[in-house]
Amino acid sequence: MESTNVLDGRRLAVVVIGAGQAGLSAAYYLAARGLRPWTDFVVLDANDGPGGAWRHRWDSLTLGRVHGIHKLPGMDLEGPDRDAPANRTVPRYYGDYESRFGLPILRPVTVTGVAADGDGFAVTTDDGPVAAASVVNATGTWDSPYRPHYPGAERFAGRQLHTREYRDAEQFRGQRVLVVGAGTSALQFIQELDARGADTVWAARRTPQWTSRAFDRDWGLNVERAVSARTREGLAPLSVSAVTGIPLTDLYVPDIRRGLLAWRGRIERFGAHTVILDGPGPDGVSLPGQGEAQKIIDRSMVRALPGRAVGSTASQADRRWEVPIDAVLWATGFRAHLRHLSPLQIREPGGGILMADDGVSAVRMPGLFLAGYGASASTLGATRAGRKAAMGALRSVPESAPAG
Known part of the structure; x- marks a missing residue:
């Protein structure tokens, strides 16, 4: 793994925050479209190993009991055992993926703040600052558990x-x-x-x-439409079960x-x-x-x-x-983990972030892309969102792409 001396305040083209399904997908497409790992972009991961939130799941949660693991771009999850613990199988898959494609993952690095800085962003972390022309936020929900209040x-x-x-x-x-x-x-x-x-x-x-109802392709599209309709209005996304129902x-x-x-x-x-x-x-x-x-x-x-x-x-x-x-x-779910984006002041009165029709572009903050937020919170949606976010981030990078 590369040294974290890349976090010295210099300006990169793109910083990806989070190394789960959406973050890895975004990193893959950034590299595939010509950005140089470590020189033009990095991925910051708060975990001490691959797997994103999957590495923290309970041991009895097997692949056969999850909603599904969608493959990452360019590499299948080979012959998964439905009885295998998800908290070991998925991190191993993610780790192999990072190695195969040489993705520039820095860990453990926690992002503490993202602020606008001229025509780009200043990203502060517990291991130093870094600047970027564009930011792909792929932090998911695991670090923001929700617990409702009840009297007593x-x-x-x-x-x-x-x-x-x-x-x-x-x-x-x-x-x-x-x-x-x-x-x-x-x-x-x-x-x-x-x-x-x-x-x-x-x-x-x-x-x-x-x-x-069968959880088929039409069902999935209807779920995405329902969630996207809320995020396009700046409302907080609904929980998965509130939209999908329980099979x-x-x-x-x-x-x-x-x-x-x-x-x-x-x-x-x-x-x-x-x-x-x-x-x-x-x-x-x-x-x-x-x-x-x-x-x-x-x-x-x-x-x-x-x-x-x-x-x-x-x-x-x-x-x-x-x-x-x-x-x-x-077992009351999670909310999107976005506290580090607070300095950008992009929360809407409805509690969410106003998203463009593509589902990943933050309307009020050009150059910021949210992958794995709202309709893209599932693994299938996260893979697609990672690609969309990467393409958007590339369009936000000046022609003279920043090198180190």
């Missing part, structure tokens, strides 16, 4: 952790775990916890968006039927060792509406929750149930 959560005396901190289910054996979230990560955590002898309670802010596949249907994957309702508030849910009813066994899973659940198999009915009125007691719990697992 700060006073809960048990353990609380987010998807980002989850490693395995064995540590929760014999405990009752409240799993919060409406996406596939929440479902897989529930299944794994149950298999390891933990008792689970599933809660989320909304009814699970189960769908029997009613054989991975989940048997556990829906037996009541393991039964949504118990919304959280009202926490106690020191309990949570009050709005949904279980006066007996702790009634269920709120389950969306498309309603017709699948065998209600005779749904177990009653321990605890008691609560409420100052009879109608409240008909819905609310206080459940004793030992831990909370927040």
